[in-house]
Amino acid sequence: MTIELESIGHSMDMSSISIQVLEQAPDGVAVVDHHGRIVFFNAAAEALWGMPRAEALGKDIHAVAPGALPARAGAGHCPASVRGSPNGRELAIERRDGERRWVRVSVSAIDVPGRPALYCAVFGDVTRQRRRAQERKRCLRAVHDSDSAVMACDGDFRITYVNAGFTRMFGHAADQALGRRPGEILGGRDTDLAAIERIHSALLAGKSSQADMLAYALSGLPRWVSATVNALSGSPEDGGFLCVMTDITLTKLHEVLIRRVLEATVRDAALEEMMSLVCLEVERIAPGLAVLILAVDEAGRLRPLAAPSLPAAHAQSLDGLAAGPQAGPWGLAARRAEAVLAQDSAALPLRQRHASLAWPAEMGACWAIPITAPDGKVLGVFTIYSGEPRGPDALHRKIAAISVQVCALMLERDRARAHIHELAFYDPLTRLPNRSMLQMMAGPLLDEARAGQQPAALVLIDLDHFKHINDAQGYAAGDALLRDLAGRLQACVRENDIVARLVGDEFVILVPCCGADQAVQLIRRLSSEILSLASLDTGLSQHAEASFGVAIFPADGDSLDMLLHHADMAMSQAKANGRNGYCFFSAEINQAVQERAVLEASLRLALREDGLELHYQPQLDIGQRRLVGVEALLRWNHPTLGAVSPLRIVALAEAAGLIGELGHWCVSRACAQMAQWEGAGLRVPRVSVNLTAANFKEAELPAFLSRTLREHGLAPRRLTLELTEHGMLEHGPVVRRTIAAIHDHGISLSLDDFGTGYSSLGYLHRLPFDEIKLDKSFIQDLEHNEAARALTTSVLRIGEMLCMRVVAEGVETEFQRRFLAERGQPIIQGYLFARPMAAAGLQQWMADRRRR
Numbered sequence: 001m002t003i004e005l006e007s008i009g010h011s012m013d014m015s016s017i018s019i020q021v022l023e024q025a026p027d028g029v030a031v032v033d034h035h036g037r038i039v040f041f042n043a044a045a046e047a048l049w050g051m052p053r054a055e056a057l058g059k060d061i062h063a064v065a066p067g068a069l070p071a072r073a074g075a076g077h078c079p080a081s082v083r084g085s086p087n088g089r090e091l092a093i094e095r096r097d098g099e100r101r102w103v104r105v106s107v108s109a110i111d112v113p114g115r116p117a118l119y120c121a122v123f124g125d126v127t128r129q130r131r132r133a134q135e136r137k138r139c140l141r142a143v144h145d146s147d148s149a150v151m152a153c154d155g156d157f158r159i160t161y162v163n164a165g166f167t168r169m170f171g172h173a174a175d176q177a178l179g180r181r182p183g184e185i186l187g188g189r190d191t192d193l194a195a196i197e198r199i200h201s202a203l204l205a206g207k208s209s210q211a212d213m214l215a216y217a218l219s220g221l222p223r224w225v226s227a228t229v230n231a232l233s234g235s236p237e238d239g240g241f242l243c244v245m246t247d248i249t250l251t252k253l254h255e256v257l258i259r260r261v262l263e264a265t266v267r268d269a270a271l272e273e274m275m276s277l278v279c280l281e282v283e284r285i286a287p288g289l290a291v292l293i294l295a296v297d298e299a300g301r302l303r304p305l306a307a308p309s310l311p312a313a314h315a316q317s318l319d320g321l322a323a324g325p326q327a328g329p330w331g332l333a334a335r336r337a338e339a340v341l342a343q344d345s346a347a348l349p350l351r352q353r354h355a356s357l358a359w360p361a362e363m364g365a366c367w368a369i370p371i372t373a374p375d376g377k378v379l380g381v382f383t384i385y386s387g388e389p390r391g392p393d394a395l396h397r398k399i400a401a402i403s404v405q406v407c408a409l410m411l412e413r414d415r416a417r418a419h420i421h422e423l424a425f426y427d428p429l430t431r432l433p434n435r436s437m438l439q440m441m442a443g444p445l446l447d448e449a450r451a452g453q454q455p456a457a458l459v460l461i462d463l464d465h466f467k468h469i470n471d472a473q474g475y476a477a478g479d480a481l482l483r484d485l486a487g488r489l490q491a492c493v494r495e496n497d498i499v500a501r502l503v504g505d506e507f508v509i510l511v512p513c514c515g516a517d518q519a520v521q522l523i524r525r526l527s528s529e530i531l532s533l534a535s536l537d538t539g540l541s542q543h544a545e546a547s548f549g550v551a552i553f554p555a556d557g558d559s560l561d562m563l564l565h566h567a568d569m570a571m572s573q574a575k576a577n578g579r580n581g582y583c584f585f586s587a588e589i590n591q592a593v594q595e596r597a598v599l600e601a602s603l604r605l606a607l608r609e610d611g612l613e614l615h616y617q618p619q620l621d622i623g624q625r626r627l628v629g630v631e632a633l634l635r636w637n638h639p640t641l642g643a644v645s646p647l648r649i650v651a652l653a654e655a656a657g658l659i660g661e662l663g664h665w666c667v668s669r670a671c672a673q674m675a676q677w678e679g680a681g682l683r684v685p686r687v688s689v690n691l692t693a694a695n696f697k698e699a700e701l702p703a704f705l706s707r708t709l710r711e712h713g714l715a716p717r718r719l720t721l722e723l724t725e726h727g728m729l730e731h732g733p734v735v736r737r738t739i740a741a742i743h744d745h746g747i748s749l750s751l752d753d754f755g756t757g758y759s760s761l762g763y764l765h766r767l768p769f770d771e772i773k774l775d776k777s778f779i780q781d782l783e784h785n786e787a788a789r790a791l792t793t794s795v796l797r798i799g800e801m802l803c804m805r806v807v808a809e810g811v812e813t814e815f816q817r818r819f820l821a822e823r824g825q826p827i828i829q830g831y832l833f834a835r836p837m838a839a840a841g842l843q844q845w846m847a848d849r850r851r852r
Contacts, residue, residue, distance in 0.1 A: 028103070028123035032061045034116035036069065048103070048125055050096040061121065067091050068105050068121050090126060102130045147247075149225070152232070154240040157181050169225075169247055171218030182243070188216035199229050203241050206231055212248065221287060224252035250398045253285055257406045271295075271414045275306035275407065282384075282403055283309055286396065290385040293371075293407060296323060296334050296378050310385065323378070330381050333368035337378050342366040343391050364389040369400050371407045379411040427501040429479060430486035438500040438508065442560040445498065445512050449553060456553040457514040458560075459523065460567035461489075463505040463530070464545040464579040471733055481533055481544060488529040492522065508564070516552060516584060523548050523582045547574040548582035556585045600656040602638060603649065607661055612636050612649075614669050615836035618845070619688070619807060619829045622821050627846070629686035629720070631809075631829065632670040633836045634662075650692060663695035668708055671719065673839050675712040682846055688720040688750060696723060697734050702741040709747075716746030720771060724752045736767060743768040750807070754795060772799055774826070776810025782819050789819070796824035 022029045028045030030038050041056040061068050088106040103123040110118040143150050149166035153159055162177045172185055195211040202209035208230040215225050225245040232240050264274045279291040292307040300323045304315035321327040323334035333340040343365050364387050371380040382404045425437035449456045470478040489499045498510040533544040549571025557563040566585040574583035606612050616630040636644045653659040670687045677684050709716055750771035774795050781788035799806035808820050811830030820826050834845055
């Protein structure tokens, strides 16, 4: 074969060079003459450079592949580096389209007798290999610099490689680890051997595995790691394995603490036990540290909870100290709600300032961190002690952050549990024990009194007219009084006496080793304290008074329930005796209470079975003696006791909670009777019904009255409701609002027993009364008392000037009638004209009058 080398102006026979072989070579081949010009460019070279052969021929080789030939090649020189043997190196070339490629070039000199030397350059494309090598290099660098610990082992489980992360995590340098087995340098007391065996079995099976285990650093510090192990080839015997370990110490610490706390919670373990678990776990994870956990109570004082590795005297010396600088770094952290570091606690000035705190001799540094609730309130102090005078490192800070979070959860739980306990067993207003706690506290006290054959006194206290304070001055004033009273009661008793609040304004004091005489002395002290409750502190404008009921153990009862029951009976008797006094339980009181209970039950039955009745007393115009109305008067003829007075009926109804039902019954029965008379052709202009102040407290009373009148076809003006001045004093503002609503419905209102109180004229001025009833005590004294005559005359004039009806009740003599007639035109009511009578009797009385 002959090749014409036109570019250099000569031809040669090159059959000996095996042109066909060069042409078909997979690598790019370029033949260069002694001037460095390309005289041959095969197909692979065309593909490598993306350059047609015709364009490449004649080009300088350094323009196509810079550095492909040694600097002295060409110009008739043949350096020794290329003569007679191939060589290779990597260099970068630029393709025709601008793409950069890496090639490995080998150059050989070709000697032709009588001719200048030629050079054969073979270019192998190594771009991919070079990129893979660079990627491997970057990966190795990333592995080496990784925070995770990376360890490679051979088939004999000996370490062949560790990265820098391994050294940082465990403290072993590469030369200390290479050739050793992992268990020799990472194993320790609590390493899970079963997990290692599972990893080994997975590797033998050619599988990857993952496990969390405890490994130990060169310093002995335990670290939880998550280890991922992969075989480097088919089996460990062939190529070993690669293990990547991530430090999960902090995550594991959090998991362990939470798990142990939950287990302790299920066991209902004490807060101190759970805090000790936290201390011990932290000290296990970080040897060389000691932990103290303090709580901060409601008064802002430090309370030790756990310090298992510190001298007991140190924690005890902090107990009860108020948060603040005087309590060292612990008190300062609690006061400021920020971490405080005593970096060199061995320094003399610091120990001198807090010499009483029994500092641990081995403590070099102290770091106190506040434990806070979500609302920012400081619940406690978490303290780390170090034997060296230095601040906390990054690991210590992370451990502290996790521990403080767990401690906050436990303290919050304990605070919530204490709050629930307080709600269950203590009165929220006064913080005194409630009835449930009283039951729990009284048991041991009475057992001790029983064993020692000693008496005990139970004193029940109930404030008189407490409702007046709430109604007149508001519930805030009432609450302030109760809080003040609770404090005063506690101040009056001994440390082992029990003071509790039962309900409302009822308090109880249980006093051991106390007989009747000592109980009287105690009541006198209590009365004096209660009397002084009207002060600037409570904002009361009147003196407070109380009634006391006393029961003595064991004579009046052998249990708390019996003592309370009998003391309540005695207190009720004290109120019945006029209030502001005391009464001891007795058999007579018990009998009276039993009789009252029977009578209340009888009244309830009478209401339901129509055992009550109304009698009616006429009211007449004094001039013409014309019937202007009747007053409905309640009557009860008891099967065994006979006639029961209206006053006693009302008292029984109020005690039994029947007063509302009784008032409704009276109004309904009176209206029904009015309708019945109307149907019989008898005209009774108006009926008056007495209601108590308790009835007027009903918000639904006005609506009930209107509904009842409609049901019986009566106009509102034909019903008059009578209310005593005393009743208005009992329930001031509430009653007055109801009175206004009733008046708006068109129903008449009468102020009964006018002139017997202090505020009669004031009520007439402020409230919409249509009628006043002159108290019968004035009428009875007209014949022999000048003052009664003057007052009666004044009342008649007041009624006339205010355009109000005046009803004079209790008129029994002609003198009384004549006196009233001469001084005005009142309506008169009394025995002089007619006694109260049943409905049928009144009907007969009216018929007899018509016949006359």
